[in-house]
Amino acid sequence: MIIGLGEALAYGQQHGIAIAAVNTPFFEALVATIRAAEATGVPVILQHAQVHEGEMAIEDIGPAMVALARRSDSPFVLHVDHGEDLDYIERGFAVGFNSAMIDGSRRPYEENVAVTANVVARARELGFGVEGELGVMTGNENGDPSQGVADANLYTDPEQARDFVARTGVTALAASFGTVHGVYHREPHINYPLIDELRAASGVPLVMHGGSGLSADEYRQSIAHGVRKINYYTYAAKAALDAARAEAAKPEVILFGKVAAAATAGAQRDVTAFIRTLAGQA
Numbered sequence: 001m002i003i004g005l006g007e008a009l010a011y012g013q014q015h016g017i018a019i020a021a022v023n024t025p026f027f028e029a030l031v032a033t034i035r036a037a038e039a040t041g042v043p044v045i046l047q048h049a050q051v052h053e054g055e056m057a058i059e060d061i062g063p064a065m066v067a068l069a070r071r072s073d074s075p076f077v078l079h080v081d082h083g084e085d086l087d088y089i090e091r092g093f094a095v096g097f098n099s100a101m102i103d104g105s106r107r108p109y110e111e112n113v114a115v116t117a118n119v120v121a122r123a124r125e126l127g128f129g130v131e132g133e134l135g136v137m138t139g140n141e142n143g144d145p146s147q148g149v150a151d152a153n154l155y156t157d158p159e160q161a162r163d164f165v166a167r168t169g170v171t172a173l174a175a176s177f178g179t180v181h182g183v184y185h186r187e188p189h190i191n192y193p194l195i196d197e198l199r200a201a202s203g204v205p206l207v208m209h210g211g212s213g214l215s216a217d218e219y220r221q222s223i224a225h226g227v228r229k230i231n232y233y234t235y236a237a238k239a240a241l242d243a244a245r246a247e248a249a250k251p252e253v254i255l256f257g258k259v260a261a262a263a264t265a266g267a268q269r270d271v272t273a274f275i276r277t278l279a280g281q282a
């Protein structure tokens with residue numbers, strides 16, 4: 001079944017957990033995430049980021065995401081991740097997505113406010129929630145870590161977060177407090193007091209990007225300090241690749257179907273463990 005972003009985050013708030021938000025730009029990751037959600041019984045956010053377009057168009061995988069979510073008894077949100085403009089987000093809405101992130105974080109502040117408020121106005125017409133971003137996280141949503149270490153100069157300022165949420169009306173805020181996208185080349189240091197300040201100043205649920213590569217304790221502490229949505233892609237995609245490589249190396253395997261099934265199983269194990277950790281089941 002499909003539920004709204006606000007409803008999923010309210011579930012997270014009520015149960016003191018974070019909702020897993022998993023990018024599924026290939027079919028094996030999608031099936032794996034659907035099965036993992038069903039096994040754990042908590043809402044899950046299925047995401048497609050604009051940066052995945054080079055590998056998979058939202059018009060190709062999006063309808064499959066919507067159909068599998070609709071047919072399941074588990075609750076799912078269909079979310080455009082890191083939409084750079086309203087045009088791309090509209091492409092997601094056109095295939096049945098009901099939630100979006102507008103990422104204006106690399107634009108000058110006033111431009112970020114304007115572009116985000118514009119997306120919120122459009123989403124409100126449709127009854128959809130919007131995630132905005134303030135502060136810069138390096139790397140991208142396609143596993144590219146760029147420098148692989150968080151830059152404290154780019155952390156989100158709590159006073160600016162207060163202003164941003166008040167002026168844009170976003171449902172949730174992605175903020176920079178120590179994580180980066182992709183693989184970490186140096187140990188991440190999450191600034192928990194900053195999460196507290198951002199939560200209090202913004203008044204909305206916080207979103208952590210770059211969920212791959214953190215310890216169970218780092219997830220738990222981040223959740224305890226107010227993070228309610230954690231984005232995850234690199235490690236799930238890597239688990240699929242590791243399983244596929246092992247399967248493809250078997251001499252008796254001569255057809256791709258076996259490799260694809262192994263990739264699904266590998267991603268499913270990884271995503272199930274991730275969801276369970278966020279949901280306090282592990």
Ligand code: 13P
Nearest residue numbers: 182209210212231233234
């Ligand atoms: P990771 O690839 O580091 O898990 O981050 C995913 C993400 O933040 C997508 O928006």
